Amino acid sequence: MSTQPLYTPPGERETRRDRLHHTIAFAVSIFLTILSFGAIVYAIEQGASVGFVVAFIVGLAVVQSAFQAYIWMHLKDEGHTMPQLFFYIGVFVTAVTVVGVVLMSWWH
Amino acid sequence: MYIVVLPAFGIFSEVIPVFSRKRLFGYPAMVVATALIAFFGFMVWVHHMFTVGLGPLANGIFAVATTIIAVPTGIKIFNWIFTMWGGKLRMTSAMHWSVGFIITFVMGGVTGVMMALPPADYQYHDTYFIVAHFHYVLIGGTVFSVFAGAYYWWPKMFGRLLNETLGKIHFWFFFIGFHMTFLIQHFLGLWGMQRRVFTYLPGQGFELPNLVSTIGAYLMAVGVIVFAINIVYTFVKGKPAPDDPWDGRTLEWATPTPVPEYNFARLPLVRGLDAFWLEKQAGNKTVPPAEPYTDIHLPNPSILPFMMSLTLFIAGLGFIFKEQYHPNFLYVGILGIVLTLGVMFLRSVIDDEGFHLHKDDIEREEAKGVNV
Amino acid sequence: MGLTTETGRIGAAVRAAGRIESAAHDKAPSIELATQEGRNKLIGVWLFIAAESVLFASFFAVYLALRHSTMSGPTTKELFELPLVFAATALLLTSSFTSVMAVLNMRQLKAGPMKMWLALTGLLGLAFLLLEIYEFNHYVHMKHTFVSSAFGTSFYSLVGFHGAHVTFGLLWLFALLVRNARRGVTPYIAPKVYAFSLYWHFVDLVWVFIFTVVYLMGKVA
Numbered sequence: 001m002s003t004q005p006l007y008t009p010p011g012e013r014e015t016r017r018d019r020l021h022h023t024i025a026f027a028v029s030i031f032l033t034i035l036s037f038g039a040i041v042y043a044i045e046q047g048a049s050v051g052f053v054v055a056f057i058v059g060l061a062v063v064q065s066a067f068q069a070y071i072w073m074h075l076k077d078e079g080h081t082m083p084q085l086f087f088y089i090g091v092f093v094t095a096v097t098v099v100g101v102v103l104m105s106w107w108h
Numbered sequence: 109m110y111i112v113v114l115p116a117f118g119i120f121s122e123v124i125p126v127f128s129r130k131r132l133f134g135y136p137a138m139v140v141a142t143a144l145i146a147f148f149g150f151m152v153w154v155h156h157m158f159t160v161g162l163g164p165l166a167n168g169i170f171a172v173a174t175t176i177i178a179v180p181t182g183i184k185i186f187n188w189i190f191t192m193w194g195g196k197l198r199m200t201s202a203m204h205w206s207v208g209f210i211i212t213f214v215m216g217g218v219t220g221v222m223m224a225l226p227p228a229d230y231q232y233h234d235t236y237f238i239v240a241h242f243h244y245v246l247i248g249g250t251v252f253s254v255f256a257g258a259y260y261w262w263p264k265m266f267g268r269l270l271n272e273t274l275g276k277i278h279f280w281f282f283f284i285g286f287h288m289t290f291l292i293q294h295f296l297g298l299w300g301m302q303r304r305v306f307t308y309l310p311g312q313g314f315e316l317p318n319l320v321s322t323i324g325a326y327l328m329a330v331g332v333i334v335f336a337i338n339i340v341y342t343f344v345k346g347k348p349a350p351d352d353p354w355d356g357r358t359l360e361w362a363t364p365t366p367v368p369e370y371n372f373a374r375l376p377l378v379r380g381l382d383a384f385w386l387e388k389q390a391g392n393k394t395v396p397p398a399e400p401y402t403d404i405h406l407p408n409p410s411i412l413p414f415m416m417s418l419t420l421f422i423a424g425l426g427f428i429f430k431e432q433y434h435p436n437f438l439y440v441g442i443l444g445i446v447l448t449l450g451v452m453f454l455r456s457v458i459d460d461e462g463f464h465l466h467k468d469d470i471e472r473e474e475a476k477g478v479n480v
Numbered sequence: 481m482g483l484t485t486e487t488g489r490i491g492a493a494v495r496a497a498g499r500i501e502s503a504a505h506d507k508a509p510s511i512e513l514a515t516q517e518g519r520n521k522l523i524g525v526w527l528f529i530a531a532e533s534v535l536f537a538s539f540f541a542v543y544l545a546l547r548h549s550t551m552s553g554p555t556t557k558e559l560f561e562l563p564l565v566f567a568a569t570a571l572l573l574t575s576s577f578t579s580v581m582a583v584l585n586m587r588q589l590k591a592g593p594m595k596m597w598l599a600l601t602g603l604l605g606l607a608f609l610l611l612e613i614y615e616f617n618h619y620v621h622m623k624h625t626f627v628s629s630a631f632g633t634s635f636y637s638l639v640g641f642h643g644a645h646v647t648f649g650l651l652w653l654f655a656l657l658v659r660n661a662r663r664g665v666t667p668y669i670a671p672k673v674y675a676f677s678l679y680w681h682f683v684d685l686v687w688v689f690i691f692t693v694v695y696l697m698g699k700v701a
Contacts, residue, residue: 007514007667009588018584026577033573033691037566040696050700061692068685072580073678079513083526090530093150094537101541104166405516449651457659461668462517 025071032064110149110177113245114142116253117184120206123260124188126354127203128195131382134187141180141187148177158226159233167226174224178217185214200354201275205256208283209248216244219294234304237297243290255279255335262342263349267365271346274338278331285327292317357385362395370404373397373470401467401474408462412455419447511587511670518671525675529682536686539638540693547698551629554622556698565695568611569687572646575604576684579677586673591664594673595657601680602653605646612643635694642690645683652676 010018036057043053070076075084125132132138154162154170188210197203219241223232232238255278262270296317301308308314352361359376360367362384374397379386387395423444429437512518547556582597616636619625626636656676660669 007509007511009511015584015588019581022577022580022584026573029573029577030570033566033569036692036696037562040699041562044700053700054697057692057696061688064688065685068576068681068688072576073681077510079509082523086526086530090533093534094540097534097537098541098544101538102544104162104169105545107163107165407517453655456655456672459668 021071025067029064029067032060036060110145110152113249114145114149116209116250117142119253119257119260120188120209122358123202123206123256124191125382126260126356127198127200127206128192129198129355130191130195131357131385132187133190133193134183135381137183138187141183144180145177148173148180152177155224155229158229171224171226175221178221178224181217185210185217200259201270201272201279202256202260204276204279204283205252205259208279209252209256212244212248212252212283212286216241216248220245232297234302235297236293236301236303239303240290240293240297243286243293247286247290255282260354261360263353264360264363264365264367266342267349268342268346269349269353270342271338274334274341278334278338280331281334282328282331285324285329285331288324288327289321290324292320296321352384357382359383359395362387368473369406370465370470373404373474374399374401401471403467404465404470406462406465408460410455410460412451412458415451416448416455419444419451423448511589511665511667512583512674514667514670518667518674521671521675522678525678529678532682533686536638536641536689539634539641540689543634543638543694546630546634549630551631553629553632554619554624556631556694559619559622559624560695560698562695562699564611564615565691568608568615569691571604571608571611572684572687575601575608576681578604579680583674583677586665586670589665591660594665595660598653598657598673602650602657605650605653605680609643609646609650612639612646616640616643639690639694642683642686645686649676649680649683652679 039048039053039056039060043056044050069087074080075087121132121138151173152170154166155174158167158171188206192207199207219237223229223238223241259270259275262268296314297303299313301312301314308318349365351363351365354361359372359378362376363371376383376395377398378395383395387393421444423441426437426439426441426444430441512522578597579601582594582601585594585597624632624635626632626640653676656672660673663669
């Protein structure tokens, strides 16, 4: 255990691949953001239904947050079983809270 | 509320099997019940506010969730009773508190189901019936468990056994005092006495029951004073505790007293639930280790976490007193927050690489201890 | 006697299983996960993030329930200005990207670039915070305050709480940069930097939902 070095940095190839992945994720994030803002500014003017546009931008937000969680917060990496568990429980309780309170206030 | 009582349930699930000389009845059911209580515990909070006008849908959903939570709780109560059933009971102080808990908590649980139903809750809301209910579950559940745990783990924590006679005196004063104080408050509530008001008008027949309540409160105070005397007596003249005073079942009783800072020099080999008991059944004096001796890495002792909680306490005090006494207490609150951040900064800046205990030293220490 | 041999055998089996497992993974753990302390610390951060997401969920739910209760004050449509929100979003997204670059450099043990990217993250975060302060100040002048309506309370609770998280993150980052000014990258320091980056990504993740649910939906609904 003590003879083995505690840590060896990743090779140049691996680093270049990671850097590329993160840069792509960043570009996609910015693109999705522009798409959301564009949908609100232009799609409504063009006569798209409000319900559709709202569903569209919320969908984009989910995609973008998945990018954050899986690529930038490394949830996709190995050895992240517990963080994944925490994350899914967090997402589940979040969804129940938001949907529950919204339904309660609508049906009141 | 339910999150408050779950650790208490855990304490009783440790104490009751040891003093019944039986394994915990229905262990998997107990685990599932705990998870269900934790889960449903998040969906019951509207039962505090059925009368504010959230409407029948919200009230209905939360009433269902609140009544459902009684099911896993009932499973746990029955399992504790079945653990004791046919067991070889030893009525130590810790066991007194555990049995007292079952009686008291069931009474609190029954009134809980009553007020989980919104139409009935309109009658009980903001009366002493509610006060009686939540003292039955909070004191009967949480405080009793704290006392049970104190008598049970005191020898492991402080190396001395609390006096059992004083412990039983403590229990009986507290138990009788508790029921005197709060049982009658159910009736006071049903007769119409409001909570959250510091007094009541004369001539409504509330005087005598309240006097009974007050006497009960003094009896509880006597009980707690006996406990304080017991603590002092134990520190001055208490018997040194053996490593395993209760003939325990779980791993903590396999450690020497006082417990070394690394707990186990080598990870113990766990062959099943109640690992220490299984080894005793197999004729072993200790739990066998699962690995050879290695160096142990430990963090340095630090005062900073304590300072962090102290500064947060100052902050909380300031923000509360700002409303209650004087606006200037706001600055006390802000000071507390700033100090907290400062301590957090210190904790980050000071490198704590910890220290290593070398395996030769550990081996020598262990050889001196019980594991010969 | 039988016990000791058995124990030895089981212990050897456990160790062998551990070796097989680590060989199967083939890859050495990242520097932030190299020590037990680091692994424990980051599990703690993830637990914290799970708890925080529930907290933010409650604020989002309250906001969605109360956003139309404006007490005849300014509505979301009149208040929000999308160019400002877009600028804030771009700043925060970019700061999330720079913090991930800092982590990449940390894994290569490059202390200098790591600190540079972290400092850049801090500057972008500060710019975001200043924009938000300007924005809130603007709203207060439009008679949209914390106590003006239920909408105001829920809005400032949600967005302001996020802003408080950015503020705390900046203090955290400042402390990190100060403490690491003269230190290189070690397995002791790496979990601290990584914990900050996880927190910062989470703050960004919450903002993604804030700009969608609060600002963009406020413009149409």
